Structure formats: C-alpha cells, structure tokens
Amino acid sequence: MTLARTPALDPRGIHAEVARAVQDTVIRLCPGVSAIAGYHAGWLTEEGAPAVGGLGKALRSRLAVLGGAAAGASTGMCVAAGVAVEFVHDFSLLQDDVMDGDTERRHRPAAWTVFGAPAALLTSDALLAAAAEVLLEADSPHAACATRVLLKTVRALVLGQTRDLAFEQRLDVTPEEYLAMAAGKTAALISCSASLGAVLAGAPTEVVMGLAEYGTNLGLAFQLTDDLLGIWGDAQLTGKPVLADLRRRKKSAPVVAALNSGGLHALELRDFYEDPGPLSETDVPRMALLVEQCHGRRWTIDRIALHTAEALRCLSGLRLPQDVAAELAEIAQSVPSRRK
C-alpha cells in the first residue's frame, strides 16, 4: 500500500517549527527550569542570554517529523511528536550527566555543574511532564494512545539504563544482553521518534510497526557506532578523551564481544576489567589492542552493518512517499560513518 501525503507538507519547514515550538514550550515552563533547559539544549548561555546553536543534530525530532510526514500526519501532529521526543531526550541526558558525574555535554559544561544537581534533576522532571502534556494536547483523536507509547518508551529507557548499571558489577555480560540493554537505553526512544507521528495520524498498524522497527535498528546501529567512537573516536570530534570508555572500564559493545570471544587475549582483557586498581598509560592502549585482537571491533562493525541493512529493509517494506523514504534511508546509511 502506498500512503498518500498532503502535498503541502515540507519536512524541513516543519522541523524549523519544531525548534520554535521547543523554545516556546520551554519558555512557558517556570523560570528556573526554562533557563536550565534552554542552556542544556544549547540556545541559552549560562546567564540566560540567547546563544548561537540550539537543537544540535536533533536526530529524534527529525525522525518524528519525517515519520509523521510519511504516515500522513498533519504539521501540528509532527510538531507535537518532535517536541515530545526532544524533551524526553533532554530529560534523559540531564539526568544521565548527574548520575554519571559527567562534567561536559555538547562541548560545554554539563548543566548540573553550572546550576547544581538538584536543579538539573528538577528540570529533567519538568521536561518529562511537559513531553507527555504536549502529546496529550495534540490535535488528534489518537493523542492519548501516542502518550501511552511515549510513557512506555520512558519505562523501556529506564529498563535499559538499569541493565547498563547492573553491567558495572558483572564480567559475564553476553552480546545478547548487551543488545537488549541498548534496545532500551538508546533504541527505544529512536524507535518511538520514528513512529510517534504515525500513531498520532492513526496510520495502519503495519506502518506504525514498520517505522518503529526501522527506528529500533537505527537506534542499535547508532549506539554501536557510539561505542566504537568511545574507543577509537577522534577526541577532537567526539569531545571525549582518547580511549575514554576503556579508561572507565565501560562494558561497551566491542568489549563485551571481545570478553566473550574465548582464548588468551580475552583472559588478559578480563584481568584488566577485573582488577579495580588504576590503569596506567600503557594499560589503556594495550586493552584497545586486545579488543581488536579478540575481534570486538570487527563484531561491532558487522553488527552496525546488519542493523543498518535491517533498518533499510523495514523502510522498503512500507512503500512510503519517495522523498521522505529517501531521507529516512539516508539517515540510516549515514550512521556507520558517524565521526561524532
């Protein structure tokens, strides 16, 4: 089935509207919260003055607009979906930085380091509540259903992060467990982003599910790429120190694959992860080499290719309007070559 699309719908124009709606909604939150949310998102300075920048890549709202447009959603529905997923993303980042003690975000000091952890947490709460409100107020008979999808996504996100936390205490994480964790931590919100506009539009279940599966695979490819960059990324581009994830003994995808590979190299890597003491400047490159020798990098690259191909397959099954489908495909194809 080919979906008809309102000819006037222009995803780029709608996406500019999302950026405006995000700012308008944030400004209507209470003053302390607005200042922090605007700073975190990049369009306010620490002092609350307008800053150059804003939404960043805004992958999630871009997906919401494209997915919505593909499924026949109105501009208003696309905007509501875009704002909601961007808010949930910011909710999660603000809180992550507090939980992990990360002091930098998007090349600026993390919000909690500027405004304090309690204020950053309260801002994250307000954004989560506002995300659900924006959807409930969307002009669609499916607004309540879309909100339920969003809330379920928040719980999936929590589940993923809970699993990620539990990994810190374990050395026996399997690749399957890693993928289940990433499906929650990262892919759930990307999947929700791609399909939420379709839910609001009341699109047929096969369209909603197809877009959601596209998003799940895109999200997994995205997280796996992030994990590659966390070890072998260019520090100038990623804004993280070289080999950052190994220094923190993070159980990212290449490490999990390497630890599960068997053999002597895997045992040596395991020793580095088991020993709670500090790592020397020669330890960390040695760990990176071991991960490569155990084919942890290869496994991750192959897995990215697999999920990218799967995302494209999900799209092609949907027969979406050609131009939107092309943009969604381009997003998936660009993930493996991400550099930041």
Added chain:
Amino acid sequence: MTLARTPALDPRGIHAEVARAVQDTVIRLCPGVSAIAGYHAGWLTEEGAPAVGGLGKALRSRLAVLGGAAAGASTGMCVAAGVAVEFVHDFSLLQDDVMDGDTERRHRPAAWTVFGAPAALLTSDALLAAAAEVLLEADSPHAACATRVLLKTVRALVLGQTRDLAFEQRLDVTPEEYLAMAAGKTAALISCSASLGAVLAGAPTEVVMGLAEYGTNLGLAFQLTDDLLGIWGDAQLTGKPVLADLRRRKKSAPVVAALNSGGLHALELRDFYEDPGPLSETDVPRMALLVEQCHGRRWTIDRIALHTAEALRCLSGLRLPQDVAAELAEIAQSVPSRRK
C-alpha cells in the same frame, strides 16, 4: 446540589484495593525498579523479601479514594487515581532524598543509600511514567483530562521545589513567597489527590474545584505542621533529630515569619542564618527561642488554623454524601494535632 453515591461504594474497601493495585503495578515494572520501589514504599526488605508495613499513612491515595467516592467515581476510577498519586508521591520522595542527601526515610535507610543514587533516580522516573500510564488506562472518557491534571501537578511540584532551592541563597523570603512555594512543593499533589477521582468521574467543575481547594488548604496546613515538627517535634516520633530544621538553617515557615517580624530578635536570628560557619550546641536552642520570641511559632499555628478552617469551608460548600464528607473533614481536623 447533593451528589448521589453508588450505595455499594466503600472507601475503606477501595483503599485496600489501591494498596493491592500499587503492589501489582510495581511488580510489573522491571525487576531492578520493582525491588527499589517496593523497598521505598515499605513492603519489601532490602533483599526483596516481603516486609511488614506498606503504604504508611497513604494520605494521598486515601484522599483520592474519598474524593472519588464523594464525586460518584467508580471503584476502578478511585483505584487508578489512588495509585497515580501514590506513585507521584514516591517519585518525588525518592528524588528528594537523593537531592538533599537525606539518609533516612520512614525510619529506614533511604533507598539511594541501599541501591545507589542512579538506581533510585531511575526508579523515580519509572514511577512517574507509570503514574501517568495508570491514569491514561483508567476506564473513563476523562482519562486524558485526568492525566493532564496530574502532569500539571508534577510541574507545580517542580516549581515549588525550585523555589525552595532558591530560598537557600536568600534571607529576604517573605511569608507570601513561602506560601507560594509550599503551594507547589506540598499542596499541589494533595490538591490533585483530592480532586483526581472527581475529574475521572466527569463531576461538575464546582465539585472538582471545591475538592481541589479543600486539598490545597489541607496541603498548606500539612506543610506548616511539618515545619513546626521540624523544630519542636518529638525526635522519637518524627525520626528526625531535635531542632533539625534549625541545624540545617532551613527557611521553614516559623523562621520566615520570624525573620520578617522586625526588631532586635529578628536581627539576631538573621545573623545565625547569614553566618555560614558551624552552629554550636547552644546556638540551636537560642535560635529556637528567637523564632518563638519573634512570634514565628504563633504565626505558623495561626496559619494552620486558618487553612484548616478554609479546607472545612470548601467541603461544606459541596454538599457531598455525609459519610465521605465526614471523613474528609476529619482528615483536615486531624492535621493540626499531627505528631509525626
């Protein structure tokens, strides 16, 4: 107008159902989250075994059930409202303890001290999402409207806590500013609790508003009483050290009233609050005496009486079924004599 009540509706029976529904819903959350939520609420031990205890006073869900019953809500609606407000309350307490670094809650170690701050925060997120989901899934054509009321309440709560945080940096907080803060931090959720069942039942606006105003006044009386107990409460009953709020230089109601009273005693109290150094064992009782001499205690007691009377006035205007109205009145009347 007198509201008819389904004769079969028994608030005590429904409230037992809320307790069961809270546990059933928590158990359906992901395992890590369930264990922490159940421990925090008191019905699981640290190891996840059944514990004696549970919901505690459960003031908020009791109000939700009574308010709902008074406004003609079905049992299912009362239960949904009760579970939702109890979850929002737990969300807020779990997060508060992390933000304030409080190590004890309900006479047990605070959840974050047992499970870690990140896990406690993730549990609070899951409870907030689940609260909105429970309402959206309620069997009522007004489910979406009730969810919007709940989400607005969450934002009011955040606003109140943001103001409370800002008070820490200020010595010029006025009693009016204090009351506006308490209206958000404490009264918003109690007001929502009292009126949410009526919203689900599609009760007339005057009933919803009357119950909400009853709740706002009850909530203010509740917070003001809490502030009295924070200085003059019995440590055995409150579980907090004697004069706890003065030791922490908290700007609670009696202190704000005292600081605003003018005169030499107020200036001396101000000096204690201005000086960032540690307080001696003679300083703290001196501060308590100064608060009394500045009529800070008197002002708070009078204000509690005022809001209690106002809560009762709101009720009497509604002509609710007599037995439910009597219970709601009893709750309001019991606040000024709270000892814990």
